[in-house]
Amino acid sequence: MNRLADATSPYLLQHADNPVDWWPWGPEAFAEAERRGVPVLLSVGYAACHWCHVMAHESFEDEAVAAYLNGQFVSVKVDREERPDVDAVYMEAVQAATGQGGWPMTVFLTPGKEPFYFGTYFPPEPRHGMPSFRQVLEGVVAAWRERPEEVAEVAGRIRAELAERASVYGAGAGVAAPGEVELHQALTGLSRSFDPVRGGFGGAPKFPPSMTLEFLLRHHARTGSAVALEQVERTAEAMARGGIYDQLGGGFARYAVDAGWVVPHFEKMLYDNALLIRVYLHLWRATGEERARRVALESADFLVRELGTAEGGFASALDADSVDAAGTHREGAYYVWTPAELARALGAEDGALAAELFTVTEEGTFEEGASVLQLLRDPEDAAGYRRVRERLLAARAGRPAPARDDKVVAAWNGLAIAALAECGALLDRPDLVAAAERAADLLLSVHLSAEGRLLRTSRDGRAGANAGVLEDYADVAEGFLALFAVTGESEWLGLAGGLLDTVLKHFTDEASGSLYDTADDAEELIRRPQDPTDNATPSGWTAAAQALLSYAAYTGSERHRTAAERALGVVTALAGQAPRFIGWGLAAAEALLDGPREVAVVGAAGDPRTAVLHRTALLATAPGAVVALGEPEPEAGSGSEAGSGSGSGSDLGAESARQPGAGAEVPLLADRPLLGGAPAAYVCRHFVCGLPTADPAVLAEQLGARVG
Structure with missing residues (x-):
């Protein structure tokens, strides 16, 4: 076992018995590189990453490659989900240098943490124009030994370029939040990339555009735009009918490799499903569409059933890979079927019915003639559909299940809390609200310190050592605010206020109103990461803007509303240029324009x-x-002081709110007989x-x- 044996991250633990002498990220690793005078190999991935597993098997488990790494480098392994700050800084460098990024991410650093060479996956042998991993290692070592001035020059130039990028978002100081014009421009921009046949935006691969769909639903609600609603309805239907949706167990895969949502990359992430539960729930709320209601509930049930942990939180992901009938580890093995497999599992009659319902053919839609299940049309025989689906789900349960990354990430649990609380309240499922409350209690007991600071991860009820980043504070606050709306328990409002006060104190640039991904007292990297654009999840920046706006509406706090408005200024610049990558900010801007x-x-x-x-x-x-x-208040006028507009989370008292029975005054409820x-x-x-x-x-x- 190497130095990863005591990690809490399942991804790091997957590498704990590699022959590579891995170090976790930390000052000790860079001090060792300095002492030995060698470069640092930084390898970043995550537990459900298919190509991370491939590279690990091909290279990091290879004794000869490991021996070379151990002799010539200090090797550092990082779970991007535990350290999104480290991932963000070096991914920005990779994308700037190569024009693309992804995981596994492979970066070579000086002992001063400066990057000088980049890549992603490298094969064990040269192929498809890519050098082998061993060739890359030997080339880096040669440059390090023979051309140190060149390495230093490249590292210095990259660091300077990253520093220049750091000032871009702060330059938007004083820009007003988006108005009618900018939000209409965003809709126009989205319409240009909308796929009217298959739904979604752009071509393959296609990712569920959950944050963009939330903006479109809000835009339709505010303006009555039929175009906005049509884009949501077409996309939601196409995803729900396609292979990206688990037609048996509910829940969505990470993305589709094709433009028609047929073949997914099979990993299932907590954050995707939390966001999509709300999208389908809000679509049902707007239209009453039964399919949207069904998908929201099935996905919520999947989330609780397959991602719920013993401690009450929610695990991060299910792996894309599992063991097939031949004992081979391969992607999608748990989810795909052939007609013969259906017949063996269900009998000839129900097997044929299942093949027809779910478009399982002899040709197949995936590898080796297997098919990904789709539901391209509504079944005529609803009872037969339910029978076949239940039997097939039971049969699938006998297959080896994908591995689960069971670390609890604060931000993603915040998103899940909001989704389950709303879904349970609107669809008469109190068990889902209870699941949201259990997850919130876990965050309070394990992730939140007495000083009101969050830790990002935990596993088996044991907190990790990594400090929470902006998205943790923002998304957990969003979850607590949703619980307050659903339950009326004012403690959740007080706790949200405490988290948002930390955002204002430690993550906000006072001069510009821009937001940083890391706190001002966090570990210093080669630059402080900052990015308002959405990726797989809402950016911490726009998520904080939405939570600040909601909190201000509850409390009358001008300080929180002003912070939200200033943070949304960056959306004004991006609304027309890149609306697909600022969806959550656009959704928050819709709320601001409507009131909220x-x-x-x-x-x-x-x-x-x-x-x-x-x-x-x-x-x-x-x-x-x-x-x-x-x-109702016992007397008219009581609590008027609480409605004076101070409304800070500190006043509401995050610490006292955690005590049983300790309520917090709610200014919005003051003087309401x-x-x-x-x-x-x-x-x-x-x-x-x-x-x-x-x-x-x-x-x-x-x-x-x-x-x-």
């Missing part, structure tokens, strides 16, 4: 009239609407409040909702 609307529902907890008003408020399609639920003794709803927007109502139909009209 603030809904206070007051009434006795056991009164069914209160429940109907609360559900109607949660069904609001108004972009980013916030919902507060509470008991019953209406003639009946539960009432109050809707405010742009600093103006309408008349209260006890009628769910009136409330629904105010919010673009269906009566609950």
